[in-house]
Structures are given as C-alpha cells and as structure tokens.
Amino acid sequence: QVQLQQWGAGLLKPSETLSLTCAVNTGSFSHYSWTWIRQPPGKGLEWIGDVNHRGSATYNPSLESRVAISVDSSKRQFSLKVNSVTAADTAMYYCASAPVNSSSWHLDYWGQGMLVTVSS
Amino acid sequence: SSELTQDPAVSVALGHTIRITCQGDSLRTYYANWYHQRPGQAPLLVIHGKNNRPSGIPDRFSGSYSGNTASLTITGAQADDEGDYYCHSRDRTGNHLVFGPGTKVTV
Numbered sequence A: 001q002v003q004l005q006q007w008g009a010g011l012l013k014p015s016e017t018l019s020l021t022c023a024v025n026t027g028s029f030s031h032y033s034w035t036w037i038r039q040p041p042g043k044g045l046e047w048i049g050d051v052n053h054r055g056s057a058t059y060n061p062s063l064e065s066r067v068a069i070s071v072d073s074s075k076r077q078f079s080l081k082v083n084s085v086t087a088a089d090t091a092m093y094y095c096a097s098a099p100v101n102s103s104s105w106h107l108d109y110w111g112q113g114m115l116v117t118v119s120s
Numbered sequence B: 001s002s003e004l005t006q007d008p009a010v011s012v013a014l015g016h017t018i019r020i021t022c023q024g025d026s027l028r029t030y031y032a033n034w035y036h037q038r039p040g041q042a043p044l045l046v047i048h049g050k051n052n053r054p055s056g057i058p059d060r061f062s063g064s065y066s067g068n069t070a071s072l073t074i075t076g077a078q079a080d081d082e083g084d085y086y087c088h089s090r091d092r093t094g095n096h097l098v099f100g101p102g103t104k105v106t107v
Helices: none
Strands: A005-007 A019-028 A031-039 A046-051 A057-059 A067-072 A077-082 A091-099 A114-118 B009-010 B017-024 B035-037 B044-048 B061-066 B069-074 B083-090 B097-099 B101-106
Touching: A005 A091, A005 B069, A019 A091, A019 A114, A031 A067, A046 A067, A046 A077, A046 A091, A046 B083, A046 B097, A077 A091, B017 B083, B017 B101, B035 B061, B044 B061, B069 B083
Parallel strands: B009 B101
Antiparallel strands: A005 A019, A019 A077, A031 A046, A031 A091, A046 A057, A067 A077, A091 A114, B017 B069, B035 B044, B035 B083, B061 B069, B083 B097, B083 B101
C-alpha cells in the first residue's frame, strides 16, 4: 500500500512557476515510478511525466519545454515544476505511483489532488 | 486529438451490462488500464494490464482486447458505477503515457 500526500501553492499569477511536492508516506520508494497528472476543470486527464527513484524523468512532449520532475529519495519525495504558467495551466494536479514491474505502467495509488489556479 | 479515443457518453439500466471501448494503434502493442472517477474524487484504478483487478474492485469489472481496441465491461451495473471512465496506455512511440478523453457513464 502506498500513501501519497501532496502540497504546494494553489494560486499563481501568469508567468510564475508552479511548484508541487508529493511525499510517499508508506510503501517501497524504489519499486515505483512517480508520476504527475493534471485535469483542467471539467476536462479529462493529462499525463505530465514521471521520474524513477534514480531521478531519470520522462515528459509529455507538449509540456516538456516548461516542466521538470525531480526526486529526493532520502526524503521519499518527488516534485513538479512548471514554469511560465498561463491560465491554461489551471487544473487539479495529482501525483500517482506506477509499479516498475508493471507490464502496463498502471497508476495504482493517487494523491488527493491539488487545485492550482493561474489568475492575474 | 488524443491517440486514444473513447465514446463521450454511455448510459445503462441498473443491473444491465455495459461495455466501454478505447481505440488506438498503440493498443495493438501495449496493454490498457482503466480508471473510474467520481465527481470531486481522484481517479481509481479498476482494471490494469491483460485483465487484472486491484484488491477491492468487484469482479463485475473486466477487461478485454480485440485488435486496436481495449474494452472495459461492467456486468450488472450499479448506481455506484456512475462517473467518468478513462483508459490509459502508451502512445504510438511507446515512450510516453496517454489517457483517453474519457467516457461518462450514467446508470
């Protein structure tokens, strides 16, 4: 069982940097790939990217130029940064875990979600 | 446009069977996963891989494949099964993950 707790700033101005952190409270840290997903209000899910426990990250090509996902294994935390935000980045942001031995990269545990609003 | 396509909405009578489909070229190579999202809640994994149910998911949920299409079947739909269902898999390159646009299920 993996428990994820996420936090960060919920209100940003255009051009600022979005910064969220997700703590892995229980479960093996090295047996998972750590993932960020977002969901604009009233819309579907969008995969942002993921990182393994060694810090190797993969990103959604549509966001890659503005996104960075990092990991701190000693603190059992991983983080998301999105720079130069606009109103289009307003969304519920979720962190989630994907077992590294999965043949389908399924997301088995999710954080509670964090609403980030970008407004001037 | 999404690499995975889903019907926008499907309705089913209480106790009847519903099949939700997800189409995409990548599904000829990669498995799909299915998530159920109720309003105001985080998505919940209901089926992953070939046809695997996480602990706590009722056996009325099942997954199947045919060609470029993955299907989620709910046998004996309950009112609690209402919500949005998203499929999830790899993109055509295999390098990135993608979600389908979601299917809104009404019971």
